[in-house]
Amino acid sequence: MSETIRRRNADTKMVPVPSRSIIPERDLGKMPVLECQHLGIDFGGLTAVEDFNLVVGKTEIAGLIGPNGAGKTTVFNLLTKVYEPTRGSVMINGIDMHGMDTVAASRHGIARTFQNIRLFSNMSVEDNVRIGLHNQVRYGMPSGILRLPAYWKKEREQHEKAMELLSIFGMQDMGDMQAGSLPYGAQRRLEIVRALATNPSLLLLDEPAAGMNPHETQELMDNIIKIRDQFQIAVMLIEHDMNLVMGICEGICVLNYGKIIAKGTAEEIQRNPIVVEAYLGKQKDVGEKEGTEA
Amino acid sequence: MNAKRKKLIYNSVTFGIVILAYVLCSSLYGSMSRSLRGQLIPICCWIVMAVSLNLVVGISGELSLGHAGFMSLGAFSGIVVSGWMLNGFQMENEILRLVIAMAAGGLVAGIFGVLIGIPVLRLRGDYLAIVTLAFGEIIRNVMNCVYASVEGKRLVLGFLNPSLPGKLLLNGPNGAVSVGKIATFGAGFILILVTLTVVLNLINSRTGRAIMATRDNRIAAESVGINVTKYKMIAFVTAAVLAGMAGALYGLNYSTLIPGKFKFDQSINVLVFVVLGGIGNTLGSVISATVLTMLPELLREFSDYRMLVYALLLIAMMLITNTPASRAVLNNVKGMFRRRNLHQTVQATQGTGKEKGGRQP
Numbered sequence: 001m002s003e004t005i006r007r008r009n010a011d012t013k014m015v016p017v018p019s020r021s022i023i024p025e026r027d028l029g030k031m032p033v034l035e036c037q038h039l040g041i042d043f044g045g046l047t048a049v050e051d052f053n054l055v056v057g058k059t060e061i062a063g064l065i066g067p068n069g070a071g072k073t074t075v076f077n078l079l080t081k082v083y084e085p086t087r088g089s090v091m092i093n094g095i096d097m098h099g100m101d102t103v104a105a106s107r108h109g110i111a112r113t114f115q116n117i118r119l120f121s122n123m124s125v126e127d128n129v130r131i132g133l134h135n136q137v138r139y140g141m142p143s144g145i146l147r148l149p150a151y152w153k154k155e156r157e158q159h160e161k162a163m164e165l166l167s168i169f170g171m172q173d174m175g176d177m178q179a180g181s182l183p184y185g186a187q188r189r190l191e192i193v194r195a196l197a198t199n200p201s202l203l204l205l206d207e208p209a210a211g212m213n214p215h216e217t218q219e220l221m222d223n224i225i226k227i228r229d230q231f232q233i234a235v236m237l238i239e240h241d242m243n244l245v246m247g248i249c250e251g252i253c254v255l256n257y258g259k260i261i262a263k264g265t266a267e268e269i270q271r272n273p274i275v276v277e278a279y280l281g282k283q284k285d286v287g288e289k290e291g292t293e294a
Numbered sequence: 295m296n297a298k299r300k301k302l303i304y305n306s307v308t309f310g311i312v313i314l315a316y317v318l319c320s321s322l323y324g325s326m327s328r329s330l331r332g333q334l335i336p337i338c339c340w341i342v343m344a345v346s347l348n349l350v351v352g353i354s355g356e357l358s359l360g361h362a363g364f365m366s367l368g369a370f371s372g373i374v375v376s377g378w379m380l381n382g383f384q385m386e387n388e389i390l391r392l393v394i395a396m397a398a399g400g401l402v403a404g405i406f407g408v409l410i411g412i413p414v415l416r417l418r419g420d421y422l423a424i425v426t427l428a429f430g431e432i433i434r435n436v437m438n439c440v441y442a443s444v445e446g447k448r449l450v451l452g453f454l455n456p457s458l459p460g461k462l463l464l465n466g467p468n469g470a471v472s473v474g475k476i477a478t479f480g481a482g483f484i485l486i487l488v489t490l491t492v493v494l495n496l497i498n499s500r501t502g503r504a505i506m507a508t509r510d511n512r513i514a515a516e517s518v519g520i521n522v523t524k525y526k527m528i529a530f531v532t533a534a535v536l537a538g539m540a541g542a543l544y545g546l547n548y549s550t551l552i553p554g555k556f557k558f559d560q561s562i563n564v565l566v567f568v569v570l571g572g573i574g575n576t577l578g579s580v581i582s583a584t585v586l587t588m589l590p591e592l593l594r595e596f597s598d599y600r601m602l603v604y605a606l607l608l609i610a611m612m613l614i615t616n617t618p619a620s621r622a623v624l625n626n627v628k629g630m631f632r633r634r635n636l637h638q639t640v641q642a643t644q645g646t647g648k649e650k651g652g653r654q655p
């Protein structure tokens with residue numbers, strides 16, 4: 001773990017709001033990006049998520065962890081409106097998301113990546129990012145067909161923005177490559193770039209480090225912090241790599257059987273006996289990693 | 295830059311081939327046989343049909359089997375509007391009439407494209423194909439019941455009612471009679487250029503990328519804020535408009551035209567053009583539409599056996615490419631060539647190749 005991250009973690013203090021909030025101190029005066037209240041969804045008779053309360057601050061990096069099948073991805077799908085919640089409400093930047101669809105959720109500032117990579121694999125890397133810029137750099141279909149000045153101007157703008165975004169991960173030279181032909185780690189990074197291109201205020205990362213080697217994971221951790229600092233956005237991530245979660249997440253929320261069983265900073269979560277029993281205690285190898293962390 | 299240059303070269307080649315073909319055809323026009331000369335305008339129409347269907351099938355990734363329906367709508371509305379202009383307003387200028395007729399054909403087909411697209415584009419995959427097929431047939435059956443006539447300057451439309459006043463333009467199942475043949479090869483050529491411009495420029499723009507995004511990964515496209523139904527609709531309606539314009543040109547090339555001309559098998563024909571030319575490949579569509587429209591004419595002597603050979607060819611194709619046994623045979627043949635090459639090189643370098651050229655896999 002790099003020194004900067006370690007220091008950042010030490011600086012971040014828990015805010016004494018016992019009920020639901022794990023907002024870092026610097027975000028206290030600002031409106032939270034995300035506010036979930038009593039969120040729940042049933043699939044037939046199965047309750048996948050129940051009474052999910054969470055507040056994510058404006059520039060917070062939040063972690064969502066839990067054993068397999070705990071409902072983490074379902075929460076992401078609820079936030080991005082893939083599913084309509086059965087109960088409760090979600091507020092994004094103070095706006096109630098009731099009745100919105102995925103497209104509206106994206107326009108209101110929620111961007112996500114997927115657990116199983118979903119790139120436009122037949123298209124070039126640059127085109128993938130340009131598609132992410134779809135609602136940011138706009139021109140109409142007539143200008144496109146008739147090649148009006150707006151087309152040339154906006155295409156150049158798209159190209160510049162795409163290259164700028166790709167350069168975050170040092171991928172600006174891969175613009176012409178086919179997205180599907182990239183190595184696995186690069187595909188994950190491209191998905192993050194594409195999500196960033198939609199100009200989000202909350203970035204949801206579903207297992208961003210899956211399939212990455214320790215070195216790549218380390219780089220990813222630095223990059224997530226860099227993204228947060230540069231774009232001033234909140235990041236929420238699902239991850240099984242405890243090094244990553246404990247290393248960069250300022251607030252961690254533990255989910256088991258669709259319910260939140262603990263919330264707090266990395267240290268608190270590591271000490272929490274319920275978490276250890278429900279999650280870490282069952283998986284010895286993760287528990288060992290825990291030990292080295294602390 | 296490299297990808298951009300590739301696109302530019304591809305587009306220039308496509309336009310170049312079309313322009314070259316036009317120049318060749320118009321300079322050889324005098325020495326062409328009568329039947330080939332008659333084929334020129336239909337070829338233009340089928341090229342436009344293939345390119346526009348490729349926009350739906352190749353670019354937006356939805357299998358539409360009702361494309362001939364839009365052609366039919368365009369053809370008959372073009373004929374009616376052309377007849378109305380001639381009989382109602384004494385518009386003798388054929389070029390102007392053709393342009394108006396084609397615009398009307400495109401407009402009507404576009405409107406129906408929107409109407410049909412609203413229910414159809416909620417479906418996916420096979421269901422969408424089935425429903426578009428049904429709509430194609432519905433259009434044909436409805437056209438069988440539509441009557442139109444001109445009385446003075448007024449256009450009278452009738453449904454299941456042949457006794458209309460004035461000069462009859464559209465006579466239900468008997469179709470359009472006494473159509474003025476005003477379509478020209480030049481108009482067909484211009485229509486192809488317009489179609490290519492629209493389709494190729496659309497593909498390489500923000501809209502086109504959004505359409506391809508919905509094809510490649512619907513969920514991801516939605517997650518970055520692309521309205522999937524809207525962009526599928528844009529592709530579908532654009533294709534319908536182009537098909538309608540092609541239909542108008544096609545209809546005004548014949549002296550009579552019946553609705554039965556635009557049956558389901560015409561839609562399949564266009565799909566064959568698209569598939570043979572390569573799904574998503576515009577230049578391929580242009581070439582395959584040309585070749586497949588001309589072939590039956592050129593092989594007229596064999597016309598009795600044409601469908602027989604066609605069917606056998608299709609069955610053979612499916613068997614050869616899909617059964618493991620024939621695949622193994624194909625691979626063996628390929629392997630034999632490869633091994634022979636190896637054999638020769640080994641012989642040349644070592645002089646002991648005979649044992650090595652055996653049948654080991």
